Amino acid sequence: MEWMQSMQKAINYIEDNLCNNLDIDQISKSVYSSSANFQRIFSVVTGMTVGDYVRFRRLTLAGRDVVESDEKIIDIALKYGYETAESFTKAFTRFHNVTPSTARISNSDLKIFKPLSIQIDIRGGFNMTRKLISNVPLITMSSDNMSYMTSFTGALYGVLKSMDEDFSNSQLLAYSGFGNRFCWTAGKWIFGNEDFENCNDTPYKNQMRLLNAIGWKVKIITLLRDETGSLINTEEKQIRQDFVDSINKGIPVLAQGITDDGCKHEFDVFFGFEENGEKIIGWDYYQEHDRPLVRANWEKELNAYILLTEKTQPKSEKECIMEAFKIITAHARKNEIHGRKVGFAAWEAFLTQLEFDDFSKCCVYASDDLADSTDGVNSLEHRFIIYCDTLGQIYQRNNILDYYRRVIEKFPEWAVELQIAIEAWEECASYGGFLWSQGLSFDENGYEKFRDQKLRKILAEEGRKAMAKDREAIEQIEKILCKEDLATVK
Structure with missing residues (x-):
């Protein structure tokens, strides 16, 4: 169990140095491991990259400081390793779903990612299932090229690519009409003008039209919740079954709201599951990592999802x-x-x-x-x-x-x-x-x-x-x- 103890020691080292410069070589040296081997084991044990862990913990602590301290926001940004106000605001907003300034004013309840504590709990035999669609591509999207504003077509491109359908992202943007639109809320300064949904007269109108044009019948499920967050129009069991059935057929699912970027209107691609859907596996196209996310309790965050149900004749x-x-x-x-x-x-x-x-x-x-x-x-x-x-x-x-x-x-x-x-x-x-x-x-x-x-x-x-x-x-x-x-x- 020495390697498990090394992982816990590495986590302790990270926690002690979250306000200092941290790099993989330093962390791996703290447990007398090579960088490559350490990253591999850390990912296997925790289900995330070292970089993701550091980022989640820093943004958690930064959120605490924004709400509870009188420090200037730019000083908090520098304290946790962000060189500019822009980079900090974007990272903070995607993680906490609110800007630092708004969080301070409203004393918001922010997302908390607690320090990891590694324990051993080995269970077995036949009752755990795991399924992956192996050829879903990782597509890097970032605010630098504005692709985060077109998350639906980007995610759809990844799904189609995994099924060997030959559409470029540029082509899907053109077909959708989203690349040639402009939206503004007059008299106000609010987020959301750039959302795909704002060019729809009715919910998901253009998404549905695009999918039909390229030859897919689809089922779009928008989740309704009461004041406590409980589902009104479906059950978690049915949602898990929908994901499992689609992935078993080799068709990834387009899902909105699950991943950690804090942008609840953006779509990501999920192409695997564990434990009969208790956990799902997918790409978060808006975070800088090269390993899939494995999410438990994901149904709590889900806003909507799209199932490609039947291939039809596409339009010319x-x-x-x-x-x-x-x-x-x-x-x-x-x-x-x-x-x-x-x-x-x-x-x-x-x-x-x-x-x-x-x-x-x-x-x-x-x-x-x-x-x-x-x-x-x-x-x-x-x-x-x-x-x-x-x-x-x-x-x-x-x-x-x-x-x-x-x-x-x-x-x-x-x-x-x-x-x-x-x-x-x-x-x-x-x-x-x-x-x-x-x-x-x-x-x-x-x-x-x-x-x-x-x-x-x-x-x-x-x-x-x-x-x-x-x-x-x-x-x-x-x-x-x-x-x-x-x-x-x-």
């Missing part, structure tokens, strides 16, 4: 493209969906608010002035992050263009219009990085610059140029649709 590529063109042009011209501005109306509302909103009384961080920051929106930090998330929607257009270029090769009759649209969208998407050229950044200095109305006027003016390019591209797509309508009449 031209049908899928034409349907997507109709979706994105309708979205661009539509004014509002469920209280959020969309399309060109969203552009107008966003740019007007950006330019003319009064930031003069905003504190830098929500914790600096509790009287004016009861919900966090009166901080420059909060508003700047919302703005950056919004720019991510615009930048997403860039991720569609590889597929549209291939469309020109397949359908040369659209070449003139589509080439103009591609070039316009390239220019439009570049607005997603414009603020960095103006010296803005995720720190106090950058937030103070954002307070300057003259600078925001420059940002808004540049945004209106980007909107004009978006409009130019949409007009070209509308020309393609008219051309096809005329051809059908003839």
Whole structure:
């Protein structure tokens, strides 16, 4: 049992040094092991990587300090190894499902990951089942390339890849219409504008349409819970059975809300189970690790899941493209969906608010002035992050263009219009990085610059140029649709 004792010693070493620089070599040397061997054994014993364990513990302690201490949030970030306010805010929000500033104001109940204590409990014989679909790819997604805003198509790409279906993520984004949309909640600064669901008139409308287009019948289950968190519309036993049945058929499950990133509207892929579904195994595409997660009590966190139930005849590529063109042009011209501005109306509302909103009384961080920051929106930090998330929607257009270029090769009759649209969208998407050229950044200095109305006027003016390019591209797509309508009449 010496290796078990070494693992506990290593955990104790980690706990004693969470506020210090930690690397794998240091930890493995503390138990007289090679780095590779230590990482392998640690993963086998604990079901997670060393990096995940350190991150979970640091974010737990950081949450405690945010709520219980008077330390500045940036000092807490540095204390637990985050070099910038941006990286800390993103990690904290994904783990705790709330920003540090909002957690401090609201005295939120934050997620707690307790120190591990290794004990031996060996049980056996025949009553434990384990099933894995072995060829589901790990797809790295991060906020750096804005892929976290399109988690459904990214997760679906992983599922289809495991079943040898030949769709690129760019193609799925194009078919869904999500790569060419814009959403903004006028008069407010709130998270969630970038969520896929905000371009749906009815729940999961575009997800369902996309899956049907590529040839899959599906079952979408949205879980309803009472005030205590108990399920209303199904039972945990049925949920486990749904996952087990799908995985036994070799079809991974798209699930929303289970993983540790704190973003409950994002999808991940689950492709294995243990103990007849008591534990499930899957990829969390938004965390930096290369080993699957094994989750127990996962039904408590689950919001919704999608089961691919039956393979059908997919629509032709031209049908899928034409349907997507109709979706994105309708979205661009539509004014509002469920209280959020969309399309060109969203552009107008966003740019007007950006330019003319009064930031003069905003504190830098929500914790600096509790009287004016009861919900966090009166901080420059909060508003700047919302703005950056919004720019991510615009930048997403860039991720569609590889597929549209291939469309020109397949359908040369659209070449003139589509080439103009591609070039316009390239220019439009570049607005997603414009603020960095103006010296803005995720720190106090950058937030103070954002307070300057003259600078925001420059940002808004540049945004209106980007909107004009978006409009130019949409007009070209509308020309393609008219051309096809005329051809059908003839």
